[in-house]
Amino acid sequence: MNRQIAEVINLIPDSSQHLWSGDLASAQRALLAADPAGVLEIHGSFALVVQEGERVVLARSLERPLRYFLAKATDGPVLIVAERIDQIRAELERRGWGDQFHPSYTRMAPAHHVTTLRLIGCPDPSPSYRRFFDPPRGTLPPDLDVIGRLYIEALCGELGPWLRAQTPDAPIGVPFSGGIDSGSVLLCLYKVLLDQGQAPARLKAFTLALDGDGDDARQAREFLQKTGLEMLGETIAVPQAALDPLRAVAVIEDYKPLDVECAAVNLALLQEVRTRYPEWRLLVDGDGGDENLKDYPIEANSELTIRSVVNNRMLYQEGWGVESLKHSLTYTGGYSRGCVRGYACASRYGFIGFSPYTRPSVISVAEAIPFAELTRGSHERLYALKGEIVRRGVSAVLGIEMPVYPKRRFQHGSATAETAARLFTGDEARYRRHFLTLHA
Numbered sequence: 001m002n003r004q005i006a007e008v009i010n011l012i013p014d015s016s017q018h019l020w021s022g023d024l025a026s027a028q029r030a031l032l033a034a035d036p037a038g039v040l041e042i043h044g045s046f047a048l049v050v051q052e053g054e055r056v057v058l059a060r061s062l063e064r065p066l067r068y069f070l071a072k073a074t075d076g077p078v079l080i081v082a083e084r085i086d087q088i089r090a091e092l093e094r095r096g097w098g099d100q101f102h103p104s105y106t107r108m109a110p111a112h113h114v115t116t117l118r119l120i121g122c123p124d125p126s127p128s129y130r131r132f133f134d135p136p137r138g139t140l141p142p143d144l145d146v147i148g149r150l151y152i153e154a155l156c157g158e159l160g161p162w163l164r165a166q167t168p169d170a171p172i173g174v175p176f177s178g179g180i181d182s183g184s185v186l187l188c189l190y191k192v193l194l195d196q197g198q199a200p201a202r203l204k205a206f207t208l209a210l211d212g213d214g215d216d217a218r219q220a221r222e223f224l225q226k227t228g229l230e231m232l233g234e235t236i237a238v239p240q241a242a243l244d245p246l247r248a249v250a251v252i253e254d255y256k257p258l259d260v261e262c263a264a265v266n267l268a269l270l271q272e273v274r275t276r277y278p279e280w281r282l283l284v285d286g287d288g289g290d291e292n293l294k295d296y297p298i299e300a301n302s303e304l305t306i307r308s309v310v311n312n313r314m315l316y317q318e319g320w321g322v323e324s325l326k327h328s329l330t331y332t333g334g335y336s337r338g339c340v341r342g343y344a345c346a347s348r349y350g351f352i353g354f355s356p357y358t359r360p361s362v363i364s365v366a367e368a369i370p371f372a373e374l375t376r377g378s379h380e381r382l383y384a385l386k387g388e389i390v391r392r393g394v395s396a397v398l399g400i401e402m403p404v405y406p407k408r409r410f411q412h413g414s415a416t417a418e419t420a421a422r423l424f425t426g427d428e429a430r431y432r433r434h435f436l437t438l439h440a
Helices: 024-032 034-043 085-094 144-164 178-197 215-227 246-252 256-275 306-311 336-337 338-349 360-367 371-375 379-398 419-424 428-438
Strands: 007-010 047-052 053-060 067-073 076-082 112-119 127-130 172-175 204-211 235-237 280-284 352-354
Touching: 007 047, 007 067, 024 034, 024 047, 024 053, 034 112, 067 085, 076 085, 127 256, 127 419, 144 178, 144 235, 144 360, 144 379, 172 178, 178 204, 178 352, 178 379, 204 215, 204 256, 215 235, 215 246, 246 256, 246 338, 256 428, 306 371, 306 379, 338 352
Parallel strands: 007 076, 172 204, 172 280, 204 235, 280 352
Antiparallel strands: 047 053, 053 112, 067 076, 112 127
């Protein structure tokens, strides 16, 4: 017999919803509206749940997780909503329902969708999904100057409202490698600060260097010298012993090697930044830039072809999609899953992160790029696109000639090539085993 959800336990505090226009009540009303497109008008970082009678709806922004679990209680089903799996487990144990828990029974609300749960019975019916973000694809002309200008204009257009919503004198840290994404974010943020009449001295670019060395440290110094911003740079040297991939598994609650290893170096960076600057809260990074411009090696994933990469809607942001057999109910896919490598690490040390590259207006420009026409089936053309688009856009919008360096992952640039090869082995089986032991 179907029974209405008896209770919704929301473990996500209202204070964690960071909206830079509108208010929380308006955002919640947008979730309940008949047209899900209204959720796109929520400007900010959010993970929301609203109940209306028998209907419970959830939605989140791309850069943060939103998990839920349906527990069975005497009075009827109880829906527990949280950011983290371990929070769900703790709540179940607190209520005496710990034997119902398994991490694979938790669910992640997929980004860019309104997730709806209605009458719940036994067996539990699947949630329904309504997409609220569906940008047109391939509508821009194959002109890299036009594309670059629109892309960087959108980037600056997201930084401006975010900045106005912050305390005017609050310091801002940028995790910085001198790569395309962190470099463009730093340059745009510097320009937006000046345009708003604010002091760029509140801005600092933090570069991680394991044992004081690493390719990113050299690259970052060169980038800042070439753009005249040396005064913003600060190298964060930490010993190799500070890296603990198994701790990263526990923090991000995932076992995918690239995300685990990225989180391990991110945790080392943020721990030291927190030690040096106990009062700092704001971080702005370039996460999501690779996903937007499809800058991942196709050869490293046997499931991918260049055709699938350029022809599937937001593949790197969302994975194969909620209707796909490959879609993970526990994790979702793409950056919708991988967002924890930034969000969970920042939260662990009391930071509030923001990446303009994850915002719909920026992704909309990226989705409008005619990738198939520009690449014509060539991996090399695809990999060259990102640097050209961003370089041209920064030049057109900011009047700065931005240096562009070969792509390098965060974890690989934080150390010398030899050290990185030794530390980051991509052992998914080891990470998965450790994840399961955490919930044994």
